[in-house]
Amino acid sequence: xxxxxxxDILVVGSGFGGAIAAYHLAAGGARVVLLERGPWLEGEDFxxxxxxxxxxxxxxxxxxxxxxxxxxxxCVGGGSVVYFAAMxxxxxxxxxxxxxxxxxxxxxxxxxxxxxxxxxxVAEALPVxxxxxxxxxxxxxxxxxACAHAGRTANPVPVAIDGDRCTNCNWMMAGCRFDxxxxxxxxYLPAAVAHGAEIRPMHEVQHLSRTEDGGYRVHYTVVxxxxxxxxxxxxxxxAKIVVLAAGAGATPVILQRxxxxxxxxxxxxxxxxxxxxxxxxxxxxxxxxxxxxxGLSRGDGAAYGASQIGKGPCVASxxxxxxxxxxxxxxxxxxxxxxxxxxxxxxxxPDASGPTWFGVEKKEIVRRWQSWxxxxxxxxxxxxxxxxxxxxxxxxxxxxxQMLGRGPIRYRPTANTLRGWAQADAEVxxxxxxxxxxxxxxxxxxxxxAYTVHPLAxxxxxxxxxxxxxxxxxxxxxxxxxxxxxxxAVPGALTVNPAMTIAxxxxxxxxxxxxxxxxxxxxxxxxxxxxxxxxxxxRGALPFVSxxxxx
Amino acid sequence: MKPGIPDxxxxxxxxxxxxxxxxxxxxKRSPDDRAVAGAAEGGGAVVAGAVExxxxxxxxxxxxxxxxxxxxxxxxxxxxxxxxxxxxPTLPPFVALSFPHRTALVGVLTAPGHPERxxxxxxxxxxxxxxxxxxxxxxxxxxxAGHPGLASMGFAMPDSDGLWRFSDYSYGRKLASLxxxxxxxxxxx
Numbered sequence: 001x002x003x004x005x006x007x008d009i010l011v012v013g014s015g016f017g018g019a020i021a022a023y024h025l026a027a028g029g030a031r032v033v034l035l036e037r038g039p040w041l042e043g044e045d046f047x048x049x050x051x052x053x054x055x056x057x058x059x060x061x062x063x064x065x066x067x068x069x070x071x072x073x074x075c076v077g078g079g080s081v082v083y084f085a086a087m088x089x090x091x092x093x094x095x096x097x098x099x100x101x102x103x104x105x106x107x108x109x110x111x112x113x114x115x116x117x118x119x120x121x122v123a124e125a126l127p128v129x130x131x132x133x134x135x136x137x138x139x140x141x142x143x144x145x146a147c148a149h150a151g152r153t154a155n156p157v158p159v160a161i162d163g164d165r166c167t168n169c170n171w172m173m174a175g176c177r178f179d180x181x182x183x184x185x186x187x188y189l190p191a192a193v194a195h196g197a198e199i200r201p202m203h204e205v206q207h208l209s210r211t212e213d214g215g216y217r218v219h220y221t222v223v224x225x226x227x228x229x230x231x232x233x234x235x236x237x238x239a240k241i242v243v244l245a246a247g248a249g250a251t252p253v254i255l256q257r258x259x260x261x262x263x264x265x266x267x268x269x270x271x272x273x274x275x276x277x278x279x280x281x282x283x284x285x286x287x288x289x290x291x292x293x294x295g296l297s298r299g300d301g302a303a304y305g306a307s308q309i310g311k312g313p314c315v316a317s318x319x320x321x322x323x324x325x326x327x328x329x330x331x332x333x334x335x336x337x338x339x340x341x342x343x344x345x346x347x348x349x350p351d352a353s354g355p356t357w358f359g360v361e362k363k364e365i366v367r368r369w370q371s372w373x374x375x376x377x378x379x380x381x382x383x384x385x386x387x388x389x390x391x392x393x394x395x396x397x398x399x400x401x402q403m404l405g406r407g408p409i410r411y412r413p414t415a416n417t418l419r420g421w422a423q424a425d426a427e428v429x430x431x432x433x434x435x436x437x438x439x440x441x442x443x444x445x446x447x448x449x450a451y452t453v454h455p456l457a458x459x460x461x462x463x464x465x466x467x468x469x470x471x472x473x474x475x476x477x478x479x480x481x482x483x484x485x486x487x488x489a490v491p492g493a494l495t496v497n498p499a500m501t502i503a504x505x506x507x508x509x510x511x512x513x514x515x516x517x518x519x520x521x522x523x524x525x526x527x528x529x530x531x532x533x534x535x536x537x538x539r540g541a542l543p544f545v546s547x548x549x550x551x
Numbered sequence: 552m553k554p555g556i557p558d559x560x561x562x563x564x565x566x567x568x569x570x571x572x573x574x575x576x577x578x579k580r581s582p583d584d585r586a587v588a589g590a591a592e593g594g595g596a597v598v599a600g601a602v603e604x605x606x607x608x609x610x611x612x613x614x615x616x617x618x619x620x621x622x623x624x625x626x627x628x629x630x631x632x633x634x635x636x637x638x639x640p641t642l643p644p645f646v647a648l649s650f651p652h653r654t655a656l657v658g659v660l661t662a663p664g665h666p667e668r669x670x671x672x673x674x675x676x677x678x679x680x681x682x683x684x685x686x687x688x689x690x691x692x693x694x695x696a697g698h699p700g701l702a703s704m705g706f707a708m709p710d711s712d713g714l715w716r717f718s719d720y721s722y723g724r725k726l727a728s729l730x731x732x733x734x735x736x737x738x739x740x
Contacts, residue, residue, distance in 0.1 A: 052609035052686050089736065092740060130736070135721065141726050145726040155727075339684070345679045359576065360590050362575070363576060364591075366683065399612075447675075
């Protein structure tokens, strides 16, 4: 006789969507098992090393699709471990967006105002803090000064970083060696474990089927520690509730693969994917102009030359986040750092006489790398990404042992998206090339297509069953007991870094998940404090809880 | 094997080197270096370790490198035919192309719409990574060995414990006005 393992709640993925759900449900008394396909690294495991096989290739995924490539986390803590910890709230107009469906695409129950108490819970939990100018890096300061020189405003962005611990090593994408990045490894996840949640790394969920009692059987494989193309085992766990939070590049794939066992999926599963309208430009600074025009000096004779120094994005320009502007013309611009490799390959040569992204002239601009400043655009795209048939396992056909794979996403930017990118590119040039400050080129989309570090919307919430896979409580339509709480639930591009909004939506989804679990006989309650015991966020959100459960 | 004609292993290596050298060009390793075209000063992708990187099991490309080299040489042969070029028969056809012709052919193979573009883009990406990140070596070892890519980029030295820290990192003053609608949490309104 075979015995199947059982739990109350099975959570797939340990990024914001999974960690927040695991914490609240475990703290509320449910048995929680969390399956994460990547490794569990922390502290000294995070290496300052570009060698393939070191921490950055173990915890990162780079999936090349047809016209769109996705960068995402692949580890316990998910995106929070590899991201840059920029945590702005989404501007008010975003929630009123219509996108390509001609009517408001967010559920009527969600606006900036109604999400505010859930943002507050996340801000308390991580915590998220404002940056002052003293913590803004040379790169951020340079961008701010360039914005001011061009008549723009610029803001230090709110972050989940402990400034006292940060060494400005700029290895954030490899995980934080100094425990300065307040990833989920420091708040929701340890608190979930303390309440009895069990986290299993290297467990990749492949599909779901139904159990006789109306619950779900979760089918997983165990991934080899070094060669992620190799699966070393498999198993199943039965659960009363499944919370899917595998990321916007993987959640719809798991559901597509489950269609044979579960029946038809809502039409919006694997559709309406958004790359958050992302786009990158590289400015190559004229160091003399930095000094003369902007009056900047590092005090050691150098004006800038600091590309390698810092901590991801510090400063953003929000002048175009103006709700009175037409949709598709609003975007933020953010100073950013990518390490070499990711940050150099797609950069193009200004005024190239030959190839723009390789060759003699490319080598010449790479030689000036310390004078590079990368500007990140987050705009309003058109939810034009569609997932094709799922690969045999996971969300990509893996090419390399780690990191690199070929995924089923297809993305053809519409005229709306392309126009927004062109406007943003022109504005970056206007700011960064003014009075000869630098030369600017966008990254090429001809090599790996467009790209995003913030995949969204591939299994989204909404009021219209034809254009949203989830109801406004994040439950999968026609499949009660399956909830989705990751970036795939966000309806569309946010024009800012999305982690704060993904996390706030996950916090907001918990009362509904708790209610569904209780209806299935799970003894669980809602109302846990912040992971460190603080209660201010809970106090702010409690008045809204009754509105989030089904009457 | 005829004298002067490279064997299969050498053909494969020279062809991959010539491809990598087209992506990040470098100076010739010796006067009779044929794979490296010598189109740029200083070391390029080849001395940075492109072929070593492609050959590591981690990339997942190693078993297919021989096939890729053969395919590239067939493309080079066809390209030479189309352009009426005489190729040195003692060299792999891609190696026999001049640097401008190698560049033009790589441009065709990596362009959107080319049916094999994924292969050539992958090799190009790893060639770049060899130069920009020395991804076949521990970064500390690469720096100690004077890796040409990291040196050319001015990649800073780490502290004595092998970790990077920058105690000077900020201009330390306000450099722009905040957006007037910034909320008390520091977010856009």
